[in-house]
Amino acid sequence: MEQTFIMIKPDGVQRGLIGEIIGRFEKKGFTLKGLKFINVDRPFAEKHYADLSAKPFFSSLVDYIISGPVVAMVWEGKNVVATGRKIIGATNPAQSEPGTIRGDFAIDIGRNVIHGSDAVESARKEIALWFPEGITEWQKTVHPWIYE
Numbered sequence: 001m002e003q004t005f006i007m008i009k010p011d012g013v014q015r016g017l018i019g020e021i022i023g024r025f026e027k028k029g030f031t032l033k034g035l036k037f038i039n040v041d042r043p044f045a046e047k048h049y050a051d052l053s054a055k056p057f058f059s060s061l062v063d064y065i066i067s068g069p070v071v072a073m074v075w076e077g078k079n080v081v082a083t084g085r086k087i088i089g090a091t092n093p094a095q096s097e098p099g100t101i102r103g104d105f106a107i108d109i110g111r112n113v114i115h116g117s118d119a120v121e122s123a124r125k126e127i128a129l130w131f132p133e134g135i136t137e138w139q140k141t142v143h144p145w146i147y148e
């Protein structure tokens with residue numbers, strides 16, 4: 001089953017959105033497979049966002065991610081990468097639809113509350129980076145009520 005990496009950024013934590021965000025993924029039917037509440041350092045944040053290292057906003061993005069604790073998660077389910085991105089909404093909250101997390105809770109692109117992997121391959125890399133110890137294996141018994 002497909003997995004994605006989801007991170008509640010420091011602004012989402014500070015603004016008390018942890019429960020709201022986890023609730024949206026849970027209520028959709030996705031399965032929580034990994035969860036940790038941590039501070040990351042600059043080299044780690046630079047590694048997570050390595051693909052964006054040439055962008056003009058890279059250093060401010062790294063400053064933002066290391067500014068406070070984050071909630072790092074692995075969520076599992078059918079098409080969870082693409083559907084997770086839809087639940088999150090467009091990168092710039094000015095363009096995110098109402099009903100999405102960024103559309104409902106964010107205004108500025110540099111304070112957009114949440115990260116989600118953009119492809120199955122980047123999800124695999126991000127999960128390996130954030131959860132090198134591996135994740136807890138379990139199956140929800142509600143599975144047949146979510147999948148046909």
Ligand code: UDP
Nearest residue numbers: 057061090091109110111112114115116118
């Ligand atoms: N970002 C920014 N300014 C920009 C573009 C992106 O501050 O012009 C930040 C924003 O927080 C975004 C993150 O960099 O979530 C990663 O950018 P990406 O294009 O990967 O967007 P995402 O995948 O998070 O939607």
Ligand code: MG
Nearest residue numbers: 115116117118
């Ligand atoms: Mg991205």
